[in-house]
Amino acid sequence: MAPSAIPQNGHRGEQDLDLTSSAVEHRMAENQPSDGNTVGAASNGVSQPNVQELDASKLTYNFTQSPRELPPLGVTAENGNSICTDHMVIAKWSAKNGWAAPELKPYGPLSLMPTASVLHYATECFEGLKAYRGYDGKLRIFRPDRNCERMLMSSVRISLPSFPPGELEKMIIALMSVDGPKWLPRDRPGTFIYLRPTMIGTQSQLGVQAPSEAMLYIIASLMPPMDSPAGGMKLHTSPDDMVRAWVGGFGYAKVGANYGPSLLATKEARARGFHQILWLYGKNGECTEAGASNFFVVWKTREGKTQIVTAPLDDRLILAGVTRNSVLALARERLSEEVEVVERKYTIDEVLEASAEGRLVESFASGTAYFVCPISLIHHRGSDIQIPAGKGGEGGSITLSLKKWLIDIKYGREEHPWGIVVPEEN
Amino acid sequence: MAPSAIPQNGHRGEQDLDLTSSAVEHRMAENQPSDGNTVGAASNGVSQPNVQELDASKLTYNFTQSPRELPPLGVTAENGNSICTDHMVIAKWSAKNGWAAPELKPYGPLSLMPTASVLHYATECFEGLKAYRGYDGKLRIFRPDRNCERMLMSSVRISLPSFPPGELEKMIIALMSVDGPKWLPRDRPGTFIYLRPTMIGTQSQLGVQAPSEAMLYIIASLMPPMDSPAGGMKLHTSPDDMVRAWVGGFGYAKVGANYGPSLLATKEARARGFHQILWLYGKNGECTEAGASNFFVVWKTREGKTQIVTAPLDDRLILAGVTRNSVLALARERLSEEVEVVERKYTIDEVLEASAEGRLVESFASGTAYFVCPISLIHHRGSDIQIPAGKGGEGGSITLSLKKWLIDIKYGREEHPWGIVVPEEN
Numbered sequence: 001m002a003p004s005a006i007p008q009n010g011h012r013g014e015q016d017l018d019l020t021s022s023a024v025e026h027r028m029a030e031n032q033p034s035d036g037n038t039v040g041a042a043s044n045g046v047s048q049p050n051v052q053e054l055d056a057s058k059l060t061y062n063f064t065q066s067p068r069e070l071p072p073l074g075v076t077a078e079n080g081n082s083i084c085t086d087h088m089v090i091a092k093w094s095a096k097n098g099w100a101a102p103e104l105k106p107y108g109p110l111s112l113m114p115t116a117s118v119l120h121y122a123t124e125c126f127e128g129l130k131a132y133r134g135y136d137g138k139l140r141i142f143r144p145d146r147n148c149e150r151m152l153m154s155s156v157r158i159s160l161p162s163f164p165p166g167e168l169e170k171m172i173i174a175l176m177s178v179d180g181p182k183w184l185p186r187d188r189p190g191t192f193i194y195l196r197p198t199m200i201g202t203q204s205q206l207g208v209q210a211p212s213e214a215m216l217y218i219i220a221s222l223m224p225p226m227d228s229p230a231g232g233m234k235l236h237t238s239p240d241d242m243v244r245a246w247v248g249g250f251g252y253a254k255v256g257a258n259y260g261p262s263l264l265a266t267k268e269a270r271a272r273g274f275h276q277i278l279w280l281y282g283k284n285g286e287c288t289e290a291g292a293s294n295f296f297v298v299w300k301t302r303e304g305k306t307q308i309v310t311a312p313l314d315d316r317l318i319l320a321g322v323t324r325n326s327v328l329a330l331a332r333e334r335l336s337e338e339v340e341v342v343e344r345k346y347t348i349d350e351v352l353e354a355s356a357e358g359r360l361v362e363s364f365a366s367g368t369a370y371f372v373c374p375i376s377l378i379h380h381r382g383s384d385i386q387i388p389a390g391k392g393g394e395g396g397s398i399t400l401s402l403k404k405w406l407i408d409i410k411y412g413r414e415e416h417p418w419g420i421v422v423p424e425e426n
Numbered sequence: 427m428a429p430s431a432i433p434q435n436g437h438r439g440e441q442d443l444d445l446t447s448s449a450v451e452h453r454m455a456e457n458q459p460s461d462g463n464t465v466g467a468a469s470n471g472v473s474q475p476n477v478q479e480l481d482a483s484k485l486t487y488n489f490t491q492s493p494r495e496l497p498p499l500g501v502t503a504e505n506g507n508s509i510c511t512d513h514m515v516i517a518k519w520s521a522k523n524g525w526a527a528p529e530l531k532p533y534g535p536l537s538l539m540p541t542a543s544v545l546h547y548a549t550e551c552f553e554g555l556k557a558y559r560g561y562d563g564k565l566r567i568f569r570p571d572r573n574c575e576r577m578l579m580s581s582v583r584i585s586l587p588s589f590p591p592g593e594l595e596k597m598i599i600a601l602m603s604v605d606g607p608k609w610l611p612r613d614r615p616g617t618f619i620y621l622r623p624t625m626i627g628t629q630s631q632l633g634v635q636a637p638s639e640a641m642l643y644i645i646a647s648l649m650p651p652m653d654s655p656a657g658g659m660k661l662h663t664s665p666d667d668m669v670r671a672w673v674g675g676f677g678y679a680k681v682g683a684n685y686g687p688s689l690l691a692t693k694e695a696r697a698r699g700f701h702q703i704l705w706l707y708g709k710n711g712e713c714t715e716a717g718a719s720n721f722f723v724v725w726k727t728r729e730g731k732t733q734i735v736t737a738p739l740d741d742r743l744i745l746a747g748v749t750r751n752s753v754l755a756l757a758r759e760r761l762s763e764e765v766e767v768v769e770r771k772y773t774i775d776e777v778l779e780a781s782a783e784g785r786l787v788e789s790f791a792s793g794t795a796y797f798v799c800p801i802s803l804i805h806h807r808g809s810d811i812q813i814p815a816g817k818g819g820e821g822g823s824i825t826l827s828l829k830k831w832l833i834d835i836k837y838g839r840e841e842h843p844w845g846i847v848v849p850e851e852n
Contacts, residue, residue, distance in 0.1 A: 077631070110545075111536070112538055159689035204508060206647050263584070263634070264585050266635075
């Protein structure tokens with residue numbers, strides 16, 4: 001907790017190196033493979049012997065003795081609490097020893113000291129992905145490699161330990177191999193479960209410092225479908241004095257610090273009859289994210305060209321969504337004759353203009369929780385922008401095409417490398 | 427978790443009201459006293475019967491059966507973990523019932539579901555204050571009313587429940603009445619203990635929403651003095667691509683989301699031999715905070731006037747430190763003949779210029795943890811700014827005067843309304 005003593009090799013003329021890149025490089029280097037199964041997990045990036053890497057092959061199994069009854073279809077919560085599956089996977093890390101063997105064990109409460117880092121300094125990050133019971137009977141996870149790579153990036157950004165993303169993926173698949181057959185039964189094709197890998201800083205130390213102990217856990221929760229609010233999703237633009245993320249911040253990382261601070265405006269918007277905030281950025285009101293989802297507009301240019309437009313990733317304001325990436329890839333692959341796909345900065349005024357000139361075609365939000373969700377209205381500074389969203393707000397034709405293609409991949413109607421099949425015992 | 431249904435009374439032409447102010451007003455209104463002991467804790471700010479307000483007079487006492495041995499002076503941690511006193515105070519809240527009666531109970535682990543809001547969305551805030559064993563034998567807490575008011579503001583900002591700050595203050599004093607006599611014994615005058623009120627969102631729900639259950643707890647921890655690093659504190663300015671807080675964000679609130687994201691740059695700076703980051707803001711490099719402390723510069727103007735300068739609070743980038751406020755008040759009261767006290771935006775270039783022209787007199791950081799800590803060096807973009815910091819870096823004369831006055835108040839050498847005496851039996 002006290003400031004570190006000044007090391008002899010510190011402060012020696014390397015100061016013009018970029019501090020951030022340098023910090024990230026140090027942290028990522030900790031994850032380089034070395035001989036055997038150890039890596040350098042020391043804070044200085046120097047390899048240390050006996051520091052264990054995360055290793056899914058060491059997973060131990062401790063099955064529940066009191067399995068929960070599978071709730072009827074459509075029941076996803078109990079007394080306002082998420083219903084989770086019977087098991088979870090936990091792996092503990094310490095700076096001294098690295099990663100202990102992960103354990104699959106009964107789902108249940110965690111014991112944390114009141115001084116634990118995560119409870120004070122938001123040393124936490126997570127991922128959200130889903131497992132799907134296909135119409136062909138198979139159990140699939142959608143592009144888990146992407147989530148695992150982003151989890152590593154988020155973890156490093158929030159000063160939690162690094163790990164090989166492929167090992168996390170194996171642990172996720174292991175949990176679904178155990179809980180999938182019961183919780184996504186073969187007689188319920190077209191259903192899904194939500195997977196939440198989470199990492200938290202557990203060191204019991206009130207000093208403001210990178211935690212020397214952490215815990216990675218994976219849980220699986222039931223969740224209602226959120227992609228079809230009646231009449232389409234309605235957005236309220238963020239107020240001038242509330243900014244979600246900023247250049248130089250951490251808006252691109254899936255860390256808790258991006259979520260808690262956004263709840264105040266969201267709750268107020270909901271009290272006024274909207275579903276989510278459309279987060280604007282900068283003096284010009286650039287459109288960034290809708291709630292915690294990526295935001296897309298389909299419009300015609302004044303030259304009559306149809307474009308799908310979404311904010312770019314390069315200034316690291318927004319999350320690089322897996323659904324966002326998939327939507328862009330599918331649109332480029334399958335809609336290129338009719339639609340141009342554009343990642344660029346664009347402002348709420350451009351959306352207003354397109355609306356006023358009758359050029360606004362569709363809009364949707366994309367994300368794991370909201371999937372591909374049609375947007376029918378944006379409220380901005382006293383005016384409503386009405387957006388065509390198809391019959392009953394179910395989505396316009398481009399939104400519906402993208403949605404259908406993704407559903408077909410996720411539920412096994414289309415064989416596609418994005419759908420990773422989970423091995424199940426019979 | 428699903429978007430709220432659109433209420434009938436929502437979205438009705440009040441949209442130009444500022445969303446943020448309106449949200450904060452709604453939340454603060456929940457804390458208005460009503461008849462009896464109930465307040466409206468509903469999300470819409472409408473008073474509800476049977477929703478209990480936080481009430482320190484209902485505190486129950488459950489004393490430990492296995493008290494910990496008081497460590498020798500100077501020992502503050504064990505295996506890298508903070509040593510806390512024998513007890514903690516906990517109060518649980520739910521949106522439905524409001525605040526349950528608080529409980530003083532043995533210090534120990536908390537049980538949280540893996541889905542708890544705080545572990546995913548950083549729904550957490552805290553305070554830091556200290557209790558001091560005076561040279562006159564009395565036990566004092568320094569300006570706890572300020573911390574309790576700030577805790578309410580932080581809690582509302584992060585969508586945790588509101589409470590009457592005076593009740594929190596009573597609970598803090600109750601904990602110290604019980605643990606103070608043993609942990610700050612009368613034969614150790616001049617010692618202190620660190621108090622950490624904390625609030626966390628405990629609802630077990632993965633939906634991104636304001637938690638409907640929360641827990642407030644107060645713990646007391648030993649902590650080493652941090653105000654006198656050998657040779658003075660050394661700062662490294664923040665890199666261009668890493669910004670601590672921003673206008674429209676939450677830099678002024680003591681929420682976890684301000685801390686975790688700053689650890690990466692801090693760790694890298696420490697590896698290079700510095701103690702903390704000096705956080706700059708904007709294209710002009712305005713000086714904001716040093717680590718998690720307020721930052722002060724003492725310089726002479728070109729006209730020869732001595733000024734104590736620190737960043738202003740009005741754009742809500744920085745924490746309104748209790749020590750900051752106390753330093754400014756004491757300087758205005760006791761140094762006004764020799765020094766002008768200035769709260770204004772100032773840039774790192776102004777500090778560089780003052781240094782180059784021999785006008786830089788002193789610099790220090792202020793905060794509960796760092797108290798008043800002399801700064802001897804700032805490293806910025808490849809150059810070192812050396813700052814006079816007295817013999818051995820113990821602080822220049824203004825730093826030392828401010829420090830002495832505060833010590834005298836805290837340890838009872840000066841009777842002052844800022845030092846709140848804790849009642850003790852005996």
